[in-house]
Amino acid sequence: MSHISVLLHETVDALVAERNTGIYVDGTFGRGGHTRLLLSKLDANAKVYGFDKDPQALEVAYQLQQEDPRFEIIHASFADLKQELAARGIYEVDGVMADLGVSSPQLDQxxxxxxxxxxxxxxxxxxxxxxxxxxxxxxxxxxxxxxxxxxxxxxxxxxxxxxxxxxxxxxxxxxxxxxxxxxxxxxxxxxxxxxxxxxxxxxxxxxxKELEDVEVFLPQAVDVLKAQGRLAVISFHSLEDRLIKQFIQKESTLAEDHSWGMPQQRQDTRRLKKIERVKASEAEVKANPRSRSAWLRVAERLAAKGE
Incomplete structure (x- = not known):
């Protein structure tokens, strides 16, 4: 069975959000379905960086890198996001996506x-x-x-x-x-x-170390996002989805100040705004049963105070 990208159009459309250029990251390149669609929506000045650890995924990625100069593959975990981007002189991006879990080729081979x-x-x-x-x-x-x-x-x-x-x-x-x-x-x-x-x-x-890597990756993704940049993450089981949900909730909620002897104040430390949560359609589930448990969560980076 070949790999069918889950929530393909929903993820890419949410990520670009009407833009047609910029710098983007696919934290889980896999077989490149999301990356290829993303590249098709971007202009000649755009750049997409892909991350993957899987040797077979890397073979596909290196081929795409030869075909399209706008794309560069990075042989690393998305847990190393900031370090690897900084090594390439990249400190801000317009969008970050990740499709968590195991791919169809990994399961089928x-x-x-x-x-x-x-x-x-x-x-x-x-x-x-x-x-x-x-x-x-x-x-x-x-x-x-x-x-x-x-x-x-x-x-x-x-x-x-x-x-x-x-x-x-x-x-x-x-x-x-x-x-x-x-x-x-x-x-x-x-x-x-x-x-x-x-x-x-x-x-x-x-x-x-899948869950540990997700916990390390999420705050880094927000760190590198520009104001109005999007984070789009697909999960396939409750443990991953709970991590993403709790992270977005924390980053999009006003914090309370419990300073001793002071009136309770709410500090605006929010970095994200929730955009949407999307489940695979009945038609997609019928065509690709592995999408049945998939959830896409999307959030947008808020401007820092003073911007």
Whole structure:
């Protein structure tokens, strides 16, 4: 299955917001669907920087870089946004977007080791050029810590018995083996879902530090946005969406001053204005079932005081 960009037009339209030039960032290049559409809406003076860690995504990105001089790929996590842009002399941009989570090619290629649907080496690294594989990580991690990760990142109620079974199995070489271990250990799972769905999600999130990277990325994205610049982020599960929601809420709400002995005052430290929250349409979900759980949140950078 080829990668179909989720909420493609909604994301790009919200990002450019009637503009046709400027500097933009795609924090998760993937297979370039959002970037290509964005470039098609921008003039010859525009510039788009893409970030990605995945070697296969980088191959596609380098090809696009050769085809279009307005685009430059950066082999790094979006958690390094400010540092990488500063290294290129960029300190302000007109828009930042990110499409979080795992891509269709990563799931569909057995050798990447992300999916229980296609048995392959138990890897799960988005950047498979460095760091421990999931198989190596599972050997090293303590049972209690593994159970906590499966519970927290997978929201799996049977995390303790699953972690116990995984650790009892010793070295697990393939995704198929891991899926079967979880299935046997799991007493009851959701209809139309595999028993290992939540466990695989939890391990993948932990291996790739996905939530930590999002927490680091979001404030940096706001830091580099110009006044009226847009932030557009697509998430696919409740943990990511909650992080984005809470961050935008915090950045768009007046802070209260609790100074001792002083009347309570509200300090205007807001940096963002909420724009919209968009869910995939019925037509998109029908064409691409993986868009079913996707949410797009959009916010706009407010001008600093005195601007």
């Amino acid at each position: 057995a050798e990447r080791g992300f999916s229980f649907m296609h048995s392959g080496p138990l890897d799960m690294r988005m950047d498979n050029s460095k760091g421990p594989t999931a198989a190596e990580w599972l050997v090293e991690i303590e049972e209690e810590k593994l159970a906590n990760i499966i519970f927290q990142y997978g929201e799996e109620r049977y995390s303790r018995r699953i972690a116990k079974a995984i650790k009892a199995a010793g070295y697990i070489a393939t995704t198929g083996e891991l899926a079967e271990i979880v299935k046997v250990a799991h007493p009851k799972w959701e209809k139309n879902k595999h028993a290992a769905t939540r466990t695989f999600q939890a391990i993948r999130i932990a291996i790739n």
